[in-house]
Amino acid sequence: MPTPVFRNSHSAPAPKSGRRPRLHCVVEPSRQLSVVQLLITATVVAALLLMPLPWLLRLLLACLAILLSLRERAQLTKSRGLLLARDGSLFWREQGAAEEQEIHLSGEQVLWPWLVILKGRVCETGERFSLVLGRDSVSGDDWHYLHGMLRW
Missing domain, CATH: 4.10.860 (DNA Excision Repair, Uvrb; Chain A)
Structure with a gap:
C-alpha cells in the first residue's frame, strides 16, 4: 500500500484560526x-x-x-490524545502535552476495517512515531473520516 498523501485534488480553503480542524479525533486505548x-x-x-x-x-x-x-x-x-489533520498535515498531541507534534507518515500504513496503524516521524525531532488504533479507539464518525482521509 503506498504512503497516503493528505493533499488531494479538491482545493479546500485553509481553516481560519479558531476553526475546527478537518480531523479532530479524541483517541483512547483500544x-x-x-x-x-x-x-x-x-x-x-x-x-x-x-x-x-x-x-x-x-x-x-x-x-x-x-x-x-x-x-x-x-x-x-500510551495511545491517548488528539489526532488532528489540517492544511494537508497530520498532528498528534498526547494527553497532558502542551503542544502538537506534526507527523510525517512514511513507510507502509495498515488500513483495515478494524485496525489502523500509522507509522512515521515527528517533523521537528525526527523521532519515530507509531500509533495503533482499534475501531473502538475513536468515535464512529471519526473512524470513517480517518479511513477516507488515509485512502487519499
Whole structure:
C-alpha cells in the first residue's frame, strides 16, 4: 500500500484560526486490541509450555513472550490524545502535552476495517512515531473520516 498523501485534488480553503480542524479525533486505548493481545499471548505461552523442549528453555521462552507482550501493551496504552489533520498535515498531541507534534507518515500504513496503524516521524525531532488504533479507539464518525482521509 503506498504512503497516503493528505493533499488531494479538491482545493479546500485553509481553516481560519479558531476553526475546527478537518480531523479532530479524541483517541483512547483500544479495549478490543488489548483483549486480542492478551489472547494471543496466552496462546503463545501455552504452546511454548507444551513444546517438547527442556523445561528450563520452555520457561525462558514463555517469560520472553510475556515480556514482549508487556512492552507492546505499554505501546497500546500510551495511545491517548488528539489526532488532528489540517492544511494537508497530520498532528498528534498526547494527553497532558502542551503542544502538537506534526507527523510525517512514511513507510507502509495498515488500513483495515478494524485496525489502523500509522507509522512515521515527528517533523521537528525526527523521532519515530507509531500509533495503533482499534475501531473502538475513536468515535464512529471519526473512524470513517480517518479511513477516507488515509485512502487519499
